[in-house]
Amino acid sequence: xxxxxxxxxxHIPLIAGNGLTGFDLKIIACVIMVIDHIGxxxxxxxxxxxxxxxxxxxxxxxxxxxxxxxxxxxKRYMLRLYLAGVVMSLLQVALQIPNNIFPTLLQxxxxxxxxxxxxNKAKIWRIALYxxxxxxxxxxxxxxxxxxxxxxxxYYSPVLFALFNFGPFEYGYGFIIMGVLFWLYxxxxxxxxxxxxxxxxxxxxxxxxxxxxNFLLDTVWFDYHSYWYYITYQMASVxxxxxxxxxxxxxxxxxxxMIASLPLLLLYNGRRGAGGGAAKWFFYVFYPVHxxxxxxxxxxxx
Numbered sequence: 001x002x003x004x005x006x007x008x009x010x011h012i013p014l015i016a017g018n019g020l021t022g023f024d025l026k027i028i029a030c031v032i033m034v035i036d037h038i039g040x041x042x043x044x045x046x047x048x049x050x051x052x053x054x055x056x057x058x059x060x061x062x063x064x065x066x067x068x069x070x071x072x073x074x075k076r077y078m079l080r081l082y083l084a085g086v087v088m089s090l091l092q093v094a095l096q097i098p099n100n101i102f103p104t105l106l107q108x109x110x111x112x113x114x115x116x117x118x119x120n121k122a123k124i125w126r127i128a129l130y131x132x133x134x135x136x137x138x139x140x141x142x143x144x145x146x147x148x149x150x151x152x153x154x155y156y157s158p159v160l161f162a163l164f165n166f167g168p169f170e171y172g173y174g175f176i177i178m179g180v181l182f183w184l185y186x187x188x189x190x191x192x193x194x195x196x197x198x199x200x201x202x203x204x205x206x207x208x209x210x211x212x213x214n215f216l217l218d219t220v221w222f223d224y225h226s227y228w229y230y231i232t233y234q235m236a237s238v239x240x241x242x243x244x245x246x247x248x249x250x251x252x253x254x255x256x257x258m259i260a261s262l263p264l265l266l267l268y269n270g271r272r273g274a275g276g277g278a279a280k281w282f283f284y285v286f287y288p289v290h291x292x293x294x295x296x297x298x299x300x301x302x
Contacts, residue, residue: 019267019268022268022272023272023274025063025265025268026060026063029063033056036056039053050254051257054258054260055257057171057258059265061178062186067109068116069186074113088100088287089158100158102162103170104175106165107169107173115127115180133165134167141160168234173238174203182265193262196265197262203255208250208256212247213243213247
């Protein structure tokens with residue numbers, strides 16, 4: 001059904017020739033990301049900077065799908081994402097910050113690689129192994145945290161997550177699925193617009209009203225001392241529905257503003273664009289460097 005829908009939606013192609021290249025999109029997304037992180041790390045910045053910043057992540061996720069399509073070596077492409085995530089996790093621990101986009105982007109790339117295999121049997125086995133790895137690693141980690149209250153394990157958890165490639169990931173699995181959908185319908189303007197719009201509306205319905213939160217509080221989160229509460233709470237966080245922000249208003253939790261990046265995605269012309277070999281490494285270096293610089297500036301001004 002999904003494949004058939006993909007074929008139908010691809011009858012409306014992306015722009016050919018004019019529009020924005022992949023390099024153009026990456027530069028625009030980096031500028032938006034810097035605006036967002038200035039609002040995050042620098043004291044007394046206007047909240048509107050964080051609103052603008054909601055546009056960056058969808059563009060980066062979209063570009064991962066395009067990167068997987070155009071790269072000459074998918075394994076090396078994913079290895080770069082993995083190593084960048086490990087390096088960034090060390091910075092996470094040093095600065096005690098939550099930011100590490102690389103493992104999230106890596107999951108999108110891994111899932112794309114799995115489902116683009118020709119053999120259905122290979123797809124099923126690889127998906128099963130991937131899911132099993134995530135579930136087992138998460139279960140072992142949270143069991144250890146819950147039963148030992150190990151401060152060292154908790155402190156270095158970002159490095160552990162990155163090294164062994166398991167969640168929770170920044171933004172959660174909901175956004176990872178959206179990134180895969182961007183790849184699945186990446187050659188169709190209509191497909192991108194529909195999948196992105198449906199995801200955004202669904203996200204608002206789950207996160208920006210109290211109905212789901214109240215239901216969970218009444219049915220599974222009423223006993224704060226039970227294993228079931230702890231497990232389901234962490235599951236919600238892994239998916240990307242963090243209970244601490246559920247039920248907030250559209251202005252209090254403005255992640256829905258990510259839909260403003262849709263025009264940028266629709267302007268993509270299918271071309272890699274300028275930059276050459278050096279551009280391939282730009283984002284891997286720029287991301288940790290700009291975060292470290294803004295963090296330091298923020299501490300000096302605080």
